Amino acid sequence: MDARRTTVRDMRRANRSVLLTRIWLDGPLSRHELGQSTALSLASVSNLVGEMIAEGIVEEAGSVESDGGRPRVLLRVAPGYGYLVGADVGETRVQVELFDLAMTALAKAEYPIAAAEPDPHAVATHLLHGLAAVVEQAGVDPAAVLGFGVAVSGTVERTADAVVHAQTLGWDGVPLGAMLRAGTDIPVHVDNGAKTLGQAEMWFGAGRGARHAVIALVGSGIGASVVADGVGYRGAHSSAGEWGHTTIVYGGRRCRCGNHGCLEAYVGAEGVLDRFRQANRGRPAAGGDEESAFGELLRSPTRTAAKVLDETVGYLGAGVATLVNLFNPERVVLGGWAGLALGDRYLPQIREATARHALRQPYAQTSIELCQLGPDAVAMGAATLPMARLLREGGVPRDPAVRMTAPSQRPAGRPRSRAR
Amino acid sequence: MDARRTTVRDMRRANRSVLLTRIWLDGPLSRHELGQSTALSLASVSNLVGEMIAEGIVEEAGSVESDGGRPRVLLRVAPGYGYLVGADVGETRVQVELFDLAMTALAKAEYPIAAAEPDPHAVATHLLHGLAAVVEQAGVDPAAVLGFGVAVSGTVERTADAVVHAQTLGWDGVPLGAMLRAGTDIPVHVDNGAKTLGQAEMWFGAGRGARHAVIALVGSGIGASVVADGVGYRGAHSSAGEWGHTTIVYGGRRCRCGNHGCLEAYVGAEGVLDRFRQANRGRPAAGGDEESAFGELLRSPTRTAAKVLDETVGYLGAGVATLVNLFNPERVVLGGWAGLALGDRYLPQIREATARHALRQPYAQTSIELCQLGPDAVAMGAATLPMARLLREGGVPRDPAVRMTAPSQRPAGRPRSRAR
């Protein structure tokens, strides 16, 4: 229902995008298979693929015999056509990683963050240093870096400046995108960490193959990443999926957001430990930091701990049921460090609790799984941002005339279509 | 991220769709304005519009002087090009209405439903009779009826058979679409009533102009219709938006769905009246049916009633906050007969309660309004289903070769483009 024209060029871009996406996601494929699954004519597949091979973004990768006939040549995205850099701005450190297009990590850099509420400029500096460092470390031509994806907590406005509002960092209105762009020519993408992790999980993890999924992340805080019909659901201002602060116990426990009865106050790691302390006559769980204390609780639960955890599973089930009822996903993927820890031990119980609280039919149509990538995949998730753009644009650079930096074996060095 | 090709024909259809949608929604427009707002070249606008005029779906509607130059001719969708029939399958009656393309109601038919759990065949018969009746009544050529939209409660599978699961009707797996198609040649569309009402509200009511909105419907039951980026959000199996059975009071009141603490058990009219009865030492509210009892409660609230209603507003606020946090809409539209009744009197309080329970930022980015169409717009909502298809397809009939039934003043009687 959008009010935008379509031109003949959009068509080609769209078709390139479809082909490239399919080649990238579903591994080496022959031209024939591509035609089959995209409904594109073989002629067009050949034409478009030929163009992309000439540009260097796609390459032939061996062939496979086909009973009786000519062997089919397999195609894949050339891993070395370009590189992606992803960064995770956590509460304790900035982590930067460089990947090739096969998503193989080639270099890594990490910078600790001292302050509880770090200075945005310091973080931006870390990020830019990290970017330069991993490019240097991997020995990659900076011009071949297709984009720099940065994942932060909090919400990110979808404007050019990528203004960040992050309560946990104490940032309110930090134009991180603009700040980074001032320091590099590489295209910068900033987004929420839960969303990027969700995208990574959809492409490489437990979400593979699903078109409608919710990635539910439980850590110290709680968030969710909603994927609807293959694309991330963002809402009007990109803050959709704030699952942690939905009311689950009206008038209940006070939450750090200031409200009462939020899911996070019951299921978030901090909330769980706090509830345990109350149930345990004021004595907190053993263990130094939150994560080890939470792990200790799970590993050797006392009677009190078991009770608290049982209740936690119940609350979590009600929370997941809310997601199931409202979003009707075909899959719910539970992640985050606390979510994985809980899920490892209590997944059947979580499913039961969800079944108790969700409507029968939507529940029957969904499955509840655990994240497969672990919580360290945030940087990779961030690297999916430039990759998503590359796939969306069908691999073409901004200016269709330029871009002959890609390695091209062809003597002509130009797309064939010009040569006529 | 869908794996579907684009052809040169899709392009034209998409552009026709964009133009037709814009002409229909934003009233009479000149070719110039169309070019402006769609970014289409004036030549293409002229070409496409000319085609649509030749087909009869668009017509010129006067002109407006433009300072100094040639006056601009205004275009509109020809109201009599075709007709839409919408039906509302309620719990007590089947209502069928016929509209022209300007959405003017031209005929109406109504059939009472006796049983609490009506026989699907009886309902289908009513619907088909109603369809024939309104066509007859309006004196319209049956071939000019573009589609028959049917709104039911419950969820509707998006398959050709349009299988309906409706708890309130006692239907589980009724292929209503298939049943209706067996009795008429007119294209049949079946969907959930909340969703169609939401669409109507988006096009003609309080949702106008919004791209992200949630229409929250509170009656005896509770539902929501989510519009994301201009299109209805359906989820994997079309049951998204089941807001009524999200847990709001963990372990709370028993709901008719069998669970505990559902929003519906607190804010649904039945739940409110039930809570009043409990608070009122077992004496129910005055009034015969649910609706009048609820109205009575609101009109002259006793101290007890006021307290119950205050609490209701609180629960409702928490429920709306859940929608705001999870969907991040730019607008929440409150409707349904009970929702409107509550909203008329308590809208400021509902806003406050929502503010208390929602995150600050998403709440600040949204506005909470009341439905403008009233609960009787369900049949019109159903008629939006065929209209949506017409707009999506750019007005072309199924077989592009046929369709010369439309009144055409041109002597040639064919689209000009052929005449070269």
Added chain:
DNA sequence: GGTGCTTGGTTCATGGCATTAATCTGGGAT
């Protein structure tokens, strides 16, 4: 070791499409 078969991939002519630039149309102002 040719001949035909089968499957994979490419070339070429064709028709559809939106675009730009030029042209035409209808009104007021000079």
Added chain:
DNA sequence: ATCCCAGATTAATGCCATGAACCAAGCACC
């Protein structure tokens, strides 16, 4: 009358996917 101005149409152009014909590579069979 003539000019000007803006709206609308026509003509020429270049891009695009498609179907049909054609080339390529392996295999089996005589």
